[in-house]
Amino acid sequence: MSEELPAYAERVLEAVERIPPGRVMTYGDVAEWLDEGGPRQVGRVMALYGGAVPWWRVVRSDGLPLPGHEARALEHYRVEATPLRLTAGGDPRLDMRRARWDGSPVRDEGEDPGEAPGRDG
Numbered sequence: 001m002s003e004e005l006p007a008y009a010e011r012v013l014e015a016v017e018r019i020p021p022g023r024v025m026t027y028g029d030v031a032e033w034l035d036e037g038g039p040r041q042v043g044r045v046m047a048l049y050g051g052a053v054p055w056w057r058v059v060r061s062d063g064l065p066l067p068g069h070e071a072r073a074l075e076h077y078r079v080e081a082t083p084l085r086l087t088a089g090g091d092p093r094l095d096m097r098r099a100r101w102d103g104s105p106v107r108d109e110g111e112d113p114g115e116a117p118g119r120d121g
Contacts, residue, residue, distance in 0.1 A: 021080040023101035063094035
């Protein structure tokens, strides 16, 4: 990250880069995960500096794509197989129940569910 970025912005952008493909976090989730700031502060960082990170993985809590960027975000969601559902009006919306990431390590498909990641015996 650039030295010109405020420290909080760096932490937000680093957190966003950790969100796995096909998963999302809300602005509030990112703030909570960092234990710093709030949804508005995360949103401000994303508005100013988020173009260089997977911005489409940080979303509003209602699951609607970022206003003005819906088409680009939907392209990314489809490429990454992010869970979507249709609204009553037929518009695509993120399926937050399935797409939301809690910040925990993502298991490999072949990993034994009873085995803690990264632990040896």
